[in-house]
Amino acid sequence: MQQEESIQQSHHKKKFVLPKGHFLFTSESVSAGHPDKLCDFISDSVLDACLEQDPNSKVACESACKNSLVMVFGEITTHAQVPYETIVREAIKQVGYDNISKGLDYRNASVIVSLDQQSQEINQAVVGSKHEDEIGAGDQGLMIGYASDETPELMPLTHHLCNRLISRLQECRESEICPWMRPDAKVQVTVEYKREDSSFYPVRIHNVLISQQHDEKITHSEIEAELHKHVLKHVLPQKYVDEQTQYHLNPSKAFTVGGPYGDAGLTGRKIIVDTYGGWGGHGGGAFSGKDPTKVDRSAAYAARWVAKSLVASKLCKRVMIQVAYGIGISEPLSICVNSYGTQAEGLDDDDLSEIVQNHFDLRPGVIIRELKLRRPIYAKTASGGHFGRNEPEFTWEQPKNINLAAWKAHKAEQQQQNQ
Numbered sequence: 001m002q003q004e005e006s007i008q009q010s011h012h013k014k015k016f017v018l019p020k021g022h023f024l025f026t027s028e029s030v031s032a033g034h035p036d037k038l039c040d041f042i043s044d045s046v047l048d049a050c051l052e053q054d055p056n057s058k059v060a061c062e063s064a065c066k067n068s069l070v071m072v073f074g075e076i077t078t079h080a081q082v083p084y085e086t087i088v089r090e091a092i093k094q095v096g097y098d099n100i101s102k103g104l105d106y107r108n109a110s111v112i113v114s115l116d117q118q119s120q121e122i123n124q125a126v127v128g129s130k131h132e133d134e135i136g137a138g139d140q141g142l143m144i145g146y147a148s149d150e151t152p153e154l155m156p157l158t159h160h161l162c163n164r165l166i167s168r169l170q171e172c173r174e175s176e177i178c179p180w181m182r183p184d185a186k187v188q189v190t191v192e193y194k195r196e197d198s199s200f201y202p203v204r205i206h207n208v209l210i211s212q213q214h215d216e217k218i219t220h221s222e223i224e225a226e227l228h229k230h231v232l233k234h235v236l237p238q239k240y241v242d243e244q245t246q247y248h249l250n251p252s253k254a255f256t257v258g259g260p261y262g263d264a265g266l267t268g269r270k271i272i273v274d275t276y277g278g279w280g281g282h283g284g285g286a287f288s289g290k291d292p293t294k295v296d297r298s299a300a301y302a303a304r305w306v307a308k309s310l311v312a313s314k315l316c317k318r319v320m321i322q323v324a325y326g327i328g329i330s331e332p333l334s335i336c337v338n339s340y341g342t343q344a345e346g347l348d349d350d351d352l353s354e355i356v357q358n359h360f361d362l363r364p365g366v367i368i369r370e371l372k373l374r375r376p377i378y379a380k381t382a383s384g385g386h387f388g389r390n391e392p393e394f395t396w397e398q399p400k401n402i403n404l405a406a407w408k409a410h411k412a413e414q415q416q417q418n419q
Contacts, residue, residue: 018192024206026190027277029162031169032095032383033103033183033213033258035265039063040274041382043267043289045091046072046084048376051291053080055374058118061289063088066264068104073114074289084113091379096173096183102213103184103259135365137325138294145303145321146280147311150202153397154311155388157202157240159277161189163385164235169212170383172230180223182213184258191240198341199317205236207246213258214250224249274386275300280320288382292373295325295364299332301396302367304387306360310339312399315352317342323362330363344404354411359402371395 016024030037042063050057057078064071072088092106099105147154165187173181188209193200210227218226227249268286272278285296292298303321310319316339324334337353361370368374377393389397 019194021195022203023193023195023200024190025156025158025193025278026188027156027158027162027272027279028186028188029159029166029273029277029385030187030270031166031183031185033097033185034270035065035184035260035263036267036269037265037273037383038092038095038097038104038260039065039265039267040270040288041095041379042070042072042088042091044378044382045087046076046082047289047291048379049082049087050076050078050080051374051378052376053082054078057291058293059289059291060118060294061115062267063289064264064266065104065260067261068100068108069110069112070104070260071112071114073112074116075118076115077118084115085111088113097259100261101215102182103257103261131365132369133363133365134330135293135363136328136330137299137364138290138327139296140324140326141285141296142283142322142324143285143295143300143303144275144281144283145300145305145307145323146276146319147304147307148279148318149311151388153388153390154308154399156276156279158189158191159279159385160388161191161205161208161235162187162273162277163388165189165208165210165231167384168231168235169210177230178226180215180218180226182215182256182258184213184255184262186211202240204242205240205245207248208232208236209248209251211250211252211255213255216256220250220253274381276387281322283322287386288378292368293364298364298367298371298373299323299325299362301371301373301386302360302362305371305396305398305400306356306362308397309359309399309402310337310352310356313402313404315339315344315347315355315402315404319352321356325364330365332362335362355402355404355407358407358410359400 043061046061047059050059059076061074088111089106097104097106148156150157151160169185172178190206192203192206194203267288271282271286274287287297290297303323307319307321310316318340320338322336323332326333337349339349339352372395
């Protein structure tokens with residue numbers, strides 16, 4: 001019996017035996033109709049409604065949903081006159097929940113609004129009578145930015161493919177290419193990578209998983225065929241697909257019950273989906289429903305901007321940026337640069353850190369001004385990822401040009417002056 005168990009365990013372990021120096025990494029994403037993402041979209045729709053009338057609105061808006069109940073709660077200080085219930089219902093409608101059979105109906109949902117003003121103590125610490133560039137961070141915390149040269153968007157391939165799959169699923173549903181689709185969906189992509197010295201690169205797609213909510217009329221075999229034809233063939237780069245690539249399409253077989261009827265939703269529960277799919281780390285703070293004085297959001301966008309700028313300027317192949325803040329304090333409390341040993345020849349992480357501090361002012365007020373974050377742009381970020389998208393509103397995706405030669409000349413001049 002023990003020998004038999006040993007053989008079974010050994011067989012199980014061989015399932016993921018890869019060539020030496022290869023490894024698997026997985027990322028996931030979810031659609032706008034996933035209950036948590038629905039809540040993110042509602043919260044960001046409320047934020048946009050406030051910023052549209054009052055760009056200086058202070059918003060910390062959370063949402064929760066279950067069955068036909070939707071609750072919006074938090075703290076908002078604004079001069080805007082916002083019909084919150086109308087905003088909530090319109091957001092539900094935009095996501096596609098227009099019939100209770102799908103999991104929610106915007107027309108007859110019960111909407112509860114519980115919003116207070118922001119604490120005066122917080123407002124005094126953050127804004128007070130300070131110049132805009134000197135406003136303090138809205139809270140303490142640490143934020144992460146990440147970039148990698150494995151895709152043109154300088155995003156990890158695993159997560160980039162997840163976001164593209166979600167985008168294509170939404171396109172197929174909204175344009176009725178696949179009229180059987182309902183709003184709720186999840187995807188997952190596993191890529192096989194090969195290590196090479198201090199860096200690595202994607203070799204092939206190991207497996208893809210899609211769970212797409214559907215109506216009762218379509219069969220499982222039809223779903224598999226439609227997902228292959230209308231989604232996978234449109235998204236997966238053929239150079240990474242081979243005969244061993246595995247597909248798990250609606251593995252639960254039936255997925256008619258979805259949305260808030262299937263699971264409760266809450267703002268801020270998909271922070272890895274929102275960022276880098278598990279690469280680079282995460283500070284723990286969510287984005288949606290927060291105005292840009294909340295560094296959970298604005299500093300995370302700035303950290304991505306910094307990371308993407310370093311990789312786009314070919315100063316490294318892959319990099320993680322960490323910044324930390326304290327409530328009411330404008331200057332970051334720390335900045336960390338980790339290029340994982342992929343820095344350009346003649347540079348090290350100390351040099352990259354100095355370059356970052358010379359080229360980027362990471363005070364919250366300056367971040368808000370340079371990235372134009374007081375605009376009503378946030379509902380668009382709530383689904384499909386906050387990073388790696390070439391949208392005109394996503395200013396943090398436009399890398400800053402870093403002149404390495406000028407930096408080296410400036411550094412040499414400083415060294416001469418210090419001698």
